[in-house]
């Protein structure tokens with residue numbers, strides 16, 4: 001029997017490519033978007049309306065979902081967006097909105113679907129975190145905080161769901177080319193003390209986005225987890241991620257020094 005997979009944020013980037021690949025590989029795929037009518041005509045899989053930042057939308061989505069399918073094998077929590085800006089210059093309101101989608105939205109949707117997984121006594125929950133859930137960088141404090149929060153939450157959940165044969169994993173990509181830069185919210189600030197650093201960090205971030213590789217390794221990692229019998233918890237993906245994590249663990253001062261040197265050299 002075909003496995004049924006739900007993937008949030010399937011209108012663009014990692015979500016779209018993963019959904020397409022899974023559909024081509026013979027899985028039953030349901031994707032989501034805040035505006036499915038904008039994309040559905042061009043897609044070979046069903047797209048349902050879902051805004052994970054809106055609890056009412058999550059509730060009505062889950063009712064619609066189980067009219068479409070009668071079992072769910074895999075939930076891929078992929079929907080999310082990026083807030084950039086220096087920490088002190090980002091308003092708490094913008095920071096809260098970042099958490100409302102990336103953290104609370106992901107948690108609430110997962111909670112909504114857990115009763116079905118528990119009843120089935122099987123399932124996989126794969127959440128797209130970020131390497132910024134494991135390390136942090138300047139200009140992305142709230143994004144990194146929201147992804148760190150996901151790491152802590154799902155690590156606990158994995159241990160609680162083990163008894164029900166529900167497997168929980170995180171995918172932690174570094175920077176890849178998707179639409180994330182265009183859909184991001186940039187907090188603007190005018191604290192004079194930061195003028196030089198703000199300019200440099202924005203030049204550094206621009207280069208990072210421009211030089212980011214294509215997203216295939218992330219899609220392949222998600223597929224690998226789906227096909228694995230006993231997936232691990234953590235799957236960092238991207239060039240240099242193992243090196244970064246090793247540096248964080250054993251030589252954090254070197255990691256900090258390298259980051260600051262690169263940012264300061266950016267033009």
Ligand SMILES: NC(=O)c1ccc[n+]([C@@H]2O[C@H](COP(=O)([O-])OP(=O)(O)OC[C@H]3O[C@@H](n4cnc5c(N)ncnc54)[C@H](OP(=O)(O)O)[C@@H]3O)[C@@H](O)[C@H]2O)c1
Nearest residue numbers: 009011012013014033034051052079080175176178179180
């Ligand atoms: N690209 C990277 O370098 C990178 C690195 C690490 C982690 N990530 C993570 O990967 C995930 C996918 O991002 P991407 O890079 O593929 O970006 P993307 O191309 O901008 O795609 C984001 C997807 O999330 C959906 N989305 C955004 N806000 C939503 C909300 N409130 N409710 C429901 N859906 C929402 C969007 O759908 P609609 O606009 O149609 O609703 C879209 O399909 C995110 O969690 C991101 O944090 C990305």
